[in-house]
Amino acid sequence: MLKLSFYGQACFAVTHKDTVLIFDPYLSANPAKAIMPCQIHPDYIFVTHGHQDHIGDTVELAADGHAVVITTAEIGRFLASQAEGIKVEPMHIGGAWRFPFGTVKITPALHGAGVPGGVACGFLISLEEITIYFAGDTALFSDMKLIGRHRKIDYALLPIGDRFTMGPEDAAEAAALLDARKVVPMHYNGSAHTMQDPQYFAKLVAQCCDSEVIIMLPGETINLV
Ligand code: NI
Ligand code: MN
Numbered sequence: 577m578l579k580l581s582f583y584g585q586a587c588f589a590v591t592h593k594d595t596v597l598i599f600d601p602y603l604s605a606n607p608a609k610a611i612m613p614c615q616i617h618p619d620y621i622f623v624t625h626g627h628q629d630h631i632g633d634t635v636e637l638a639a640d641g642h643a644v645v646i647t648t649a650e651i652g653r654f655l656a657s658q659a660e661g662i663k664v665e666p667m668h669i670g671g672a673w674r675f676p677f678g679t680v681k682i683t684p685a686l687h688g689a690g691v692p693g694g695v696a697c698g699f700l701i702s703l704e705e706i707t708i709y710f711a712g713d714t715a716l717f718s719d720m721k722l723i724g725r726h727r728k729i730d731y732a733l734l735p736i737g738d739r740f741t742m743g744p745e746d747a748a749e750a751a752a753l754l755d756a757r758k759v760v761p762m763h764y765n766g767s768a769h770t771m772q773d774p775q776y777f778a779k780l781v782a783q784c785c786d787s788e789v790i791i792m793l794p795g796e797t798i799n800l801v
Contacts, residue, residue, distance in 0.1 A: 577592075577799055577800075578590060578591070578592050578703065578704055578706055578799070578800040579591040579592075579797050579798070579799055579800065580708075580731065580760075580792075580797065580798050580799075580800050581795075581796070581797040582610075582760070582762070582792035582793070582794055582795070582796055582797075583601075583602075583603060583606065583608060583610040583611055583794055583795065584602075584606045584607070584608025584609075584610050584766060584794035584795075585600070585602050585606055585608065585629050585762070585763055585766045586599065586600040586602065586624070586629065586630055586712065586713065586733075586735065586762050586763050587599060587600050587601055587602050587603065587606065587610075587632065588600075588710065588733060588762070589616065589618070590701070590703070590708065590800075592677060592703055592704060595619050595620075595676075595677045596616065596617065596618045596619050596620075597618065597619065597620045597621075597622065597677065597701075598616060598618040598620070598621050598622070598637070599622045599624075599699070599710050599733075600622070600623060600624055600629075600630040600631075600632065600712070601613070601616075601618070601621055601632045601633050601634055601637055602628070602629045602630060602631075602632030602633070603616075603632055603633045604632070604633050604636075605628070605629075605632065606629075606632070606766070606794075607766060607767070608766070608794035608795070609794075610794040610795040611795070613633040613636050613637055616637075617642070617643075618637060618643045619642070619643060619644070619677075620643060620644050620645075620646055620675070620677065621634055621637055621638055621643050621644070621645045621646070622645075622646050622647065622680075622699050622701075622710065623645060623646075623647040623651055623655070624647075624685060624696055624697055624698060624699070624710070624712030624713065625651065625685070625687060625688065625689050625690045625691075625694070625695075625696035625697065625712060625713060626651050626654060626689055626690025626691040626694065627688070627690040627713070628690075629766070630690070630712070630713065631651075631655070631690070634655060635655065635658045635659050635662065638655070638659075638662045638663065639659045639660075639661060639662060640661075641661040641662075641663060643663070644663045644664070644665055645662060645663065645664045645665065646664075646665045646667060646675075646680060646699075647664065647666065647667070647697075648666065648667065648668050648669070648682065648689075648694055648695060648697050649666040649667075649668055649694075650689065650691055650692075650693050650694030650695075651689065651690075651691055651694050652664035652665075652666040653666075654691045654694075667680065667682045668682060668697075669682050669683070669684050669695065669697055670682065670684075672700075677703050678701060678702050678703030678704070679701070679702045679703075680699060680700070680701050681699070681700040681701075682697045682698070682699060682700075683697060683698040683699065683700055683709070683711075683723055684697065684698070684714075684717070684719065685697050685698045685711065685712040685713060685714035686714050686715035686716075686717050687712065687713040687714050687715070687740075687741065696712055696713060696714070697712060698710055698711045698712040698714060699712070700723060700727070700729075702727055706730045706731070706800050707724075707727045707728060707729050707730050707731075708729070708730065708731045708732075708733065708800075709723060709724065709729045709731070709732045709733065709754060709756065710733045711732065711733060711734050711735060711750070712735075713735055713740060713741045713763065714735065714741060714742065715741065715742060715746070716742050716746035716747070716749055716750050716753075718753065720750050720753040720754050721753040721754070721755075723754060724754050724755055724756065728755075728757070729754050729755070729756040729757065730756070730757050730758060730800070731756065731757070731758050731759075731760060731790075731800060732750075732751060732754045732756035732758070732759045732760070732787070733759075733760045733762050734747045734750055734751065734759055734760070734761060734762065735747065735761075735762055735763035735764070736761040736762070736763065736764050736772050736774065736777045737763045737764035737765075737766070737769070737770030737772055738764075738770060738772065739769045739770055740763075740769070740770070741763055743772070744761075744772055744773075744776055744777040744780055745780060747761065747777060748777060748780035748781045748783070748784050748785075749784065751781050751784070751785055751787045751789075752781075752784045752785040752787075754787075755785070755787075756787050757787065757788065758787060758788045758789075758790055759781060759787045759788070759789050759790070760789075760790050760791075760792055761774045761777050761778075761789065761791060774789075774791045775791070777789065778791065
């Protein structure tokens with residue numbers, strides 16, 4: 577059984593048996609204060625880009641040399657330069673790789689890298705028959721319709737906050753392009769710049785596609801089915 581936990585902004589964890597994957601681990605400075613870094617012991621840390629609300633506590637979480645960071649090459653180099661012993665599995669846009677827990681493919685994201693010379697990305701992850709698309713911070717782009725063409729997306733985690741990423745209207749269009757079974761909104765209500773009503777997003781999605789919207793509160797965990 578896979579579990580998905582939401583910790584506010586763009587931070588999620590996927591737990592499968594004893595393996596913990598964490599995405600964009602913005603924990604100690606996250607206003608949601610769902611958990612502190614000492615309360616989670618990830619095996620893999622996925623970082624979409626170098627903005628502080630995504631890199632978050634990556635260095636602290638990876639510094640003991642247990643967790644492996646999966647990210648793009650430039651962000652990986654930046655993270656490895658921040659402390660001794662940080663293990664990075666660099667990848668890049670369009671590439672896939674099989675890890676012990678499942679398959680990861682790096683997807684494009686239209687957003688700043690947060691480090692010189694890099695790019696922001698998203699992740700398409702398949703484990704235990706479940707495929708999750710973690711969009712990262714991104715604008716809407718029409719190639720989203722290609723992301724789920726080989727593997728049906730079960731869960732799409734999409735930003736709806738606007739100002740820095742897609743807003744609710746574009747994110748609803750993204751849900752339609754992705755043709756995901758279920759959609760979880762993220763990256764909203766973390767600051768005065770990104771105040772959104774997730775119910776409004778759910779209404780827009782219902783008007784344009786068959787995806788089911790699951791609204792998760794920070795600290796909430798669901799079973800992935
Ligand atoms: Ni960002
Ligand atoms: Mn962000």
